Amino acid sequence: MLNFMENIEEIPLAEWVSKATGIVSDSFAFLFDPIKNEFGDGLESFADMLAAVPPVIVILLVAVLAFFLSGKRFGLAAFSIVGLLLVWNQGLWEELMLSFSLVLVASLLSVIIGVPIGILMSKSKIAENIITPVLDFMQTMPAFVYLIPAVAFFSIGMVPGIFASLIFATPPTVRLTNLGIRQVSEELVEAAEAFGSTGAQKLFKVELPMAKTTIMAGINQTVMLALSMVVIASMIGAPGLGREVLSALQRADVGTGFVAGLGIVILAIIIDRFTQSFSLKKGTNI
Amino acid sequence: MPVIKVEGLSKVFGKNVKQALKLLEEGKTKEEILKQTGSTVGVNRASFEVEAGEIFVIMGLSGSGKSTLVRLLNRLIDPTEGHVIVDGEDLATMNKKDLLRVRRTKMSMVFQKFGLFPFRSILENTEYGLEVQGIAKEERSKKARASLEMVGLGNYVDQYPSQLSGGMQQRVGLARALANDPEVLLMDEAFSALDPLIRKEMQDELLDLQDTMKKTIIFITHDLDEALRIGDKIALMKDGSIVQVGSPEEILMNPANDYVEKFVEDVDRSKVLTAYNIMKRPETVNIDKHGPRVALERMQKEGISTIYVTDSKRNLRGYVTADDAVVALRSDVTNLTAILKTDAPSVPKDTLMNAIFDISHNSPVPITVVEDGKLLGIIVRGAVISALAGQGEVNLTHA
Ligand SMILES: Nc1ncnc2c1ncn2[C@@H]1O[C@H](COP(=O)(O)OP(=O)(O)OP(=O)(O)O)[C@@H](O)[C@H]1O
Ligand SMILES: [Mg+2]
Numbered sequence: 001m002l003n004f005m006e007n008i009e010e011i012p013l014a015e016w017v018s019k020a021t022g023i024v025s026d027s028f029a030f031l032f033d034p035i036k037n038e039f040g041d042g043l044e045s046f047a048d049m050l051a052a053v054p055p056v057i058v059i060l061l062v063a064v065l066a067f068f069l070s071g072k073r074f075g076l077a078a079f080s081i082v083g084l085l086l087v088w089n090q091g092l093w094e095e096l097m098l099s100f101s102l103v104l105v106a107s108l109l110s111v112i113i114g115v116p117i118g119i120l121m122s123k124s125k126i127a128e129n130i131i132t133p134v135l136d137f138m139q140t141m142p143a144f145v146y147l148i149p150a151v152a153f154f155s156i157g158m159v160p161g162i163f164a165s166l167i168f169a170t171p172p173t174v175r176l177t178n179l180g181i182r183q184v185s186e187e188l189v190e191a192a193e194a195f196g197s198t199g200a201q202k203l204f205k206v207e208l209p210m211a212k213t214t215i216m217a218g219i220n221q222t223v224m225l226a227l228s229m230v231v232i233a234s235m236i237g238a239p240g241l242g243r244e245v246l247s248a249l250q251r252a253d254v255g256t257g258f259v260a261g262l263g264i265v266i267l268a269i270i271i272d273r274f275t276q277s278f279s280l281k282k283g284t285n286i
Numbered sequence: 287m288p289v290i291k292v293e294g295l296s297k298v299f300g301k302n303v304k305q306a307l308k309l310l311e312e313g314k315t316k317e318e319i320l321k322q323t324g325s326t327v328g329v330n331r332a333s334f335e336v337e338a339g340e341i342f343v344i345m346g347l348s349g350s351g352k353s354t355l356v357r358l359l360n361r362l363i364d365p366t367e368g369h370v371i372v373d374g375e376d377l378a379t380m381n382k383k384d385l386l387r388v389r390r391t392k393m394s395m396v397f398q399k400f401g402l403f404p405f406r407s408i409l410e411n412t413e414y415g416l417e418v419q420g421i422a423k424e425e426r427s428k429k430a431r432a433s434l435e436m437v438g439l440g441n442y443v444d445q446y447p448s449q450l451s452g453g454m455q456q457r458v459g460l461a462r463a464l465a466n467d468p469e470v471l472l473m474d475e476a477f478s479a480l481d482p483l484i485r486k487e488m489q490d491e492l493l494d495l496q497d498t499m500k501k502t503i504i505f506i507t508h509d510l511d512e513a514l515r516i517g518d519k520i521a522l523m524k525d526g527s528i529v530q531v532g533s534p535e536e537i538l539m540n541p542a543n544d545y546v547e548k549f550v551e552d553v554d555r556s557k558v559l560t561a562y563n564i565m566k567r568p569e570t571v572n573i574d575k576h577g578p579r580v581a582l583e584r585m586q587k588e589g590i591s592t593i594y595v596t597d598s599k600r601n602l603r604g605y606v607t608a609d610d611a612v613v614a615l616r617s618d619v620t621n622l623t624a625i626l627k628t629d630a631p632s633v634p635k636d637t638l639m640n641a642i643f644d645i646s647h648n649s650p651v652p653i654t655v656v657e658d659g660k661l662l663g664i665i666v667r668g669a670v671i672s673a674l675a676g677q678g679e680v681n682l683t684h685a
Contacts (some may be wrong), residue, residue: 190362191401194472195415195462196390205418209405 025152032153040159047101047158047239051094059084062270069277076273083266092241092263099230099240099267102158106165106226111219114170118177118215119203128178135171143168143229147236161233169225176218180211220275227268241267288335289469289502290359295332295368295378297354297526300325303366316525328354330526331368336519338469339500343513345549346523352506355523356474359504360393361385372470390419394463398475400455402447408434408458409443415466426465433465434458436495453484460492464499471503477512489516510549514538514558522546534558561642562635564673565655565663571606573622574598578614581606581622592651594630594661595622602661604628605651632656639673646670 066076150160192206234242248257302323316327357363370377416426437457530542541547610625632654652664
């Protein structure tokens, strides 16, 4: 009696998903292939270009930006100089640039996709009800799982890495864009409407500026998640610091693994402070 | 010609709107309808007219539907039923495009918590209504600056709202509303968030501005003192319905029902009634025609001990007492000039009663109400006291 499951056939859920993925991958090959090839090529040359800039110039640039973004304080600038010099010294500069371009492109795409979806959610209760569970699903599914369809669609390399990162890292931007707009005070929305704003004017002149801080917090989270995807994506051949960590893991080489990991930490801290400073910059007026 | 004409305007919040409307027709109360249908009656078949240049105050307790009503006027809330006719156009049935036009050019709104955009400077805030119309930067900046000048904030254009005090912020709210020169101003509890002194200042300023602007203003408040101070007409709301519309004096002296009476009960009448409201027609003699004999006769007939003296053009000259008149008669004086006294206190007709009270207390003769040198009326001490107590005859026609 208690073992009634023996009498029920197993639902071939896994099989269905595989089949569906196969169908999608086949029927959208016309879409995926050019993305894989053209976009992949573009991505690689962008990464190569970054890597080709002399490290000294990059480090100086980052230091100057850090100085101004942190309100003319030396802390972040000094940290950037020391940290980046260390990465360079360890012979990981090219890997750092590769990882950075992966994070940069993935985050940009996440924002480009995420902000409009967040706006849609804030404007429509129906959209919110549909999208919220999808976001929950996207964020709770272990990130590794996304690697499998990513490979099915885009084979291996940077492109599937970015695809997996998109799914994993976009939700915070969507959520916080929605939240930010919904939090705008009723009276300000009424003021915008009472003076005869169109929907677009209301959005761009009042709601988005008011929600900016919240949206930037979401973008910051997105960037951090994209960065955490750097290691995971190396499992499907994405190059960069993650690949060093992975290969060190396979050889049980603690030292090399630690150094590559440290490189990721340094990158993470710099990116985090940079995106945070964007969200706080005009905050004095708010 | 009324600028705004509201006809049978209703708003029901909730799902069973049709049923709720039917119950309203049947005369069910807001509470009964909420119980039966789960819908809330915001506004219940309101009808009224607002004349051009008038300050029309809508007053009522919390939840009586004031905010809902004012938002129906510019359709921030869509009406369930009824019409809002502004300059001959019905907003209730108007398409989106026309509605934008009306909001941009005919009506502006001032908000309780100011509704300023914190990330915009004072100038940019004031420009907002012009900006959404697509007016060129230079022109809108010029208009916005002029508007800020008008409320006395010409020097604050580059500041941000958080740098200003509450009173100043609401001036910006007012300047923003005036910048596109609308016919109608909607003010929802515009001064309620300010402390009492600033509030009074703002009321005075609004009245000053109104003297030159002559806008049509719909002003929401739950404060009767404020309503009486600034309103030309007052509408009282209860449970979504308008229970009485009238001039401040009418509301005060002839409350339409218990609700209104409760509302006006604790009003300090001394802050509302003016000299004009309580003065009496004076008994006078003409200095060009009459002598002490006529004066004495009149006083004896009326049972009074002083009489006011005017000339043929009704200009006030002074008064004479009965005692002086008797002395003059005995010494064969035929002219009133010799015994004329000119120390009677006089006030303009719109003097508030609390000011009159002090004067009448210290004066042995009735106070004169004078306009352009002419005697309009007199106020005897008894009249002041009985009016303060809410009794006695009061002149309700508008001064
Ligand atoms: N969006 C809404 N949804 C449902 N009910 C509402 C809504 N807005 C207002 N109401 C209800 O309509 C009635 C009138 O509310 P309204 O805000 O107009 O009152 P008010 O006179 O402005 O009160 P206050 O002095 O507190 O501002 C109240 O019973 C309120 O609960
Ligand atoms: Mg209200």
